[in-house]
Structures are given as C-alpha cells and as structure tokens.
Amino acid sequence: MKKNMGAADKVARLLVAIVVAILYLANVISGTLAIVLLVIAVVFVLTSLVSFCPLYTLLGINTCKKRD
Numbered sequence: 001m002k003k004n005m006g007a008a009d010k011v012a013r014l015l016v017a018i019v020v021a022i023l024y025l026a027n028v029i030s031g032t033l034a035i036v037l038l039v040i041a042v043v044f045v046l047t048s049l050v051s052f053c054p055l056y057t058l059l060g061i062n063t064c065k066k067r068d
Contacts, residue, residue: 004053004056005063020038051064
C-alpha cells in the first residue's frame with residue numbers, strides 16, 4: 001500500500017473531521033446527517049493516519065510529493 005496523500009491533504013481531512021465532531025458535540029447537526037458526517041469524519045481520520053486513500057487509487061490521484 002503506497003502512500004498517496006500529501007501533508008496538506010492530511011491536514012485538511014483532519015480539520016474537516018474536527019469541525020464535524022465539534023458540530024455534533026454542539027448539537028448543531030443531528031439525526032441521519034450527523035451519522036453520515038461522523039462516518040465520513042472517521043474515514044478521513046483513518047486515511048490521514050495511514051496516508052492512503054483507496055478512492056484516490058481508483059481515480060489515479062496522488063497528492064504525495066515523495067513517491068515510494
């Protein structure tokens with residue numbers, strides 16, 4: 001599994017996940033929307049931690065500057 005996410009991409013995903021978590025904890029979002037956004041936020045955090053996005057592989061995207 002080669003890395004295909006650059007630093008800026010990882011930071012952006014983590015920031016989006018944090019914003020979703022804050023919105024949920026502040027009761028700004030709720031119900032089905034909250035569940036869907038929280039699942040996406042968890043996926044964003046996981047992909048950021050491993051620096052790999054399966055969707056990027058399917059679409060041929062690579063934001064990682066260093067190629068392994």
